[in-house]
Amino acid sequence: MTEPSSDKLIEVLRKAVSRTSMLAEGNDPQLDSVVRQIRQTITKGANAEEIQKALNNAEPFLIQSDEAHLSRAKQVRSTLQDLIDILEKQDDKQVPQSEKKQLEAKIRLHWQQPSQWPLLLKDFLTLAENTLNQPATDHAKSSFFKRLLNRSAKNDAIKNTQDIIIQVSHTLAGLLNNLSLPSIHDNDIADLKTALSKNDNLQQFPDLLDETINLVMVAVGKNQESLTNYLNQLNKQLASINESITHSDQTQKSLSKSREGLNTKLQQQMKDTSKAVQEASELNSLKSLINERLSTISTTMTAYRSQMKEQEKQSNQSIALLKNKVTRMEKDTTSLRALLQEKLAQAMTDSLTDLPNRTAYQDAILPLCKAMQKAHKPICLVVCDIDHFKKVNDTWGHLAGDKVLRLVPKQIRNMLTKEDLMFRYGGEEFVMVFPDTTLEKAIERAENVRLAVTKTPFNVQGEPVSISVSIGVAELQPQEDPESLFDRADKQLYLAKDGGRNKVMAHK
Numbered sequence: 001m002t003e004p005s006s007d008k009l010i011e012v013l014r015k016a017v018s019r020t021s022m023l024a025e026g027n028d029p030q031l032d033s034v035v036r037q038i039r040q041t042i043t044k045g046a047n048a049e050e051i052q053k054a055l056n057n058a059e060p061f062l063i064q065s066d067e068a069h070l071s072r073a074k075q076v077r078s079t080l081q082d083l084i085d086i087l088e089k090q091d092d093k094q095v096p097q098s099e100k101k102q103l104e105a106k107i108r109l110h111w112q113q114p115s116q117w118p119l120l121l122k123d124f125l126t127l128a129e130n131t132l133n134q135p136a137t138d139h140a141k142s143s144f145f146k147r148l149l150n151r152s153a154k155n156d157a158i159k160n161t162q163d164i165i166i167q168v169s170h171t172l173a174g175l176l177n178n179l180s181l182p183s184i185h186d187n188d189i190a191d192l193k194t195a196l197s198k199n200d201n202l203q204q205f206p207d208l209l210d211e212t213i214n215l216v217m218v219a220v221g222k223n224q225e226s227l228t229n230y231l232n233q234l235n236k237q238l239a240s241i242n243e244s245i246t247h248s249d250q251t252q253k254s255l256s257k258s259r260e261g262l263n264t265k266l267q268q269q270m271k272d273t274s275k276a277v278q279e280a281s282e283l284n285s286l287k288s289l290i291n292e293r294l295s296t297i298s299t300t301m302t303a304y305r306s307q308m309k310e311q312e313k314q315s316n317q318s319i320a321l322l323k324n325k326v327t328r329m330e331k332d333t334t335s336l337r338a339l340l341q342e343k344l345a346q347a348m349t350d351s352l353t354d355l356p357n358r359t360a361y362q363d364a365i366l367p368l369c370k371a372m373q374k375a376h377k378p379i380c381l382v383v384c385d386i387d388h389f390k391k392v393n394d395t396w397g398h399l400a401g402d403k404v405l406r407l408v409p410k411q412i413r414n415m416l417t418k419e420d421l422m423f424r425y426g427g428e429e430f431v432m433v434f435p436d437t438t439l440e441k442a443i444e445r446a447e448n449v450r451l452a453v454t455k456t457p458f459n460v461q462g463e464p465v466s467i468s469v470s471i472g473v474a475e476l477q478p479q480e481d482p483e484s485l486f487d488r489a490d491k492q493l494y495l496a497k498d499g500g501r502n503k504v505m506a507h508k
């Protein structure tokens with residue numbers, strides 16, 4: 001192995017190391033901290049075989065834990081929605097609509113992020129307290145707490161509120177069944193479930209919800225642990241490769257040192273020889289002197305050659321080892337990259353409709369707007385919302401609602417060109433982007449979308465259900481930012497709703 005090719009290999013290895021750690025960076029704060037650990041421990045030694053084995057064992061476990069996480073996230077989302085629905089069902093109090101909508105928007109945005117679950121539950125607690133503490137619309141005006149303590153007043157209303165608390169407690173107990181927790185928490189869960197099943201008192205509710213939140217946080221921590229384990233394995237493998245690189249570097253240094261040593265030795269012997277030749281006075285002694293010098297030089301050369309051979313052998317061995325490690329590393333890098341890309345795609349995709357979600361919209365819209373502004377081309381934003389969608393849920397149930405949410409965008413997609421983009425912005429709201437399209441043309445196409453939805457015969461549980469959408473359209477102005485464009489289109493959507501729904505309105 002010659003020096004330049006070995007240098008090249010070392011360079012490849014360095015790139016592989018940094019590329020692998022960079023791959024993981026920026027996806028998640030916890031992940032980032034593990035990546036930092038990778039960089040710190042990269043200079044320490046490690047056992048490659050053990051690491052490889054552990055890495056192979058860790059991978060399926062990670063995938064499994066991802067799947068479990070998704071199904072838990074879905075459970076949490078539907079539990080939160082159920083909790084809100086229970087609050088809505090009581091007949092003597094009104095759930096504050098703007099607070100409710102804000103919470104639903106947060107659920108839609110954050111249901112896949114475990115770190116947000118406790119916050120969502122806390123927000124629900126606030127909504128529940130604000131709802132239940134309101135004066136009853138048709139009953140007594142005293143606060144819920146007063147009424148709870150003074151049982152002579154409005155027994156019906158109290159009964160209703162207690163029913164709500166019982167149902168909410170029951171739903172939270174269901175959530176606990178779905179948390180994946182170590183057995184050490186079995187007793188806590190059992191106690192909490194018993195307390196929840198007996199609870200009919202709003203005053204105890206915050207404590208019970210707090211305990212539920214604590215257990216949710218423990219479950220979330222456990223999930224992170226599996227990811228951290230996986231990355232620790234990767235960390236060890238990187239450290240092992242780094243050890244090999246350092247060794248190869250040392251071999252290179254010792255090779256060039258030997259070469260320098262030989263040079264100096266040879267120069268010194270040549271100098272001595274030439275001095276001895278000049279000083280020699282007769283032929284015989286000159287002959288024997290030259291023979292002696294030549295034999296010294298030859299011994300030095302032989303010693304050097306065998307030293308070189310030995311070092312080359314060692315170098316070849318360590319290069320072969322490195323090659324193996326690089327191949328393995330490249331393989332792991334590829335599978336890690338695929339895993340991260342999959343995670344990224346998951347984070348950008350709405351799992352119900354398979355459409356890009358609001359995060360994807362926010363990533364895409366700014367560069368798109370800038371590109372169109374730079375090219376002096378028009379671009380239009382179209383905000384579309386299914387009309388009276390709550391009624392679909394209330395009449396046919398959430399599953400039927402989900403079915404409609406999957407079918408409507410399919411119908412809409414048929415009316416779009418391949419340049420158009422479509423996102424599920426939230427609940428029953430979809431956003432479309434028509435690049436290189438004037439406002440006039442966008443209105444015409446939005447009208448086609450509206451007609452296509454109205455004309456589609458939707459069937460739920462064998463019965464026809466008529467579905468319509470309201471649409472707001474706006475065209476990007478020179479210098480305008482995407483937020484202001486969205487606001488203008490959204491205002492038009494509200495005008496369409498106010499104007500009786502099943503309409504297209506545009507900002508002209």
Ligand SMILES: Nc1nc2c(ncn2[C@@H]2O[C@H](COP(=O)(O)OP(=O)(O)OP(=O)(O)O)[C@@H](O)[C@H]2O)c(=O)[nH]1
Pocket residue numbers: 081104352385386387388389390391393397398399400401402405426427428497501
């Ligand atoms: N089934 C189902 N329902 C959802 C989903 N996301 C949001 N929703 C429901 O969508 C409904 C939206 O209701 P509202 O915001 O009151 O609007 P609407 O009934 O469509 O009425 P308008 O928009 O005023 O025409 C709420 O009941 C949400 O629970 C989902 O993923 N699946």
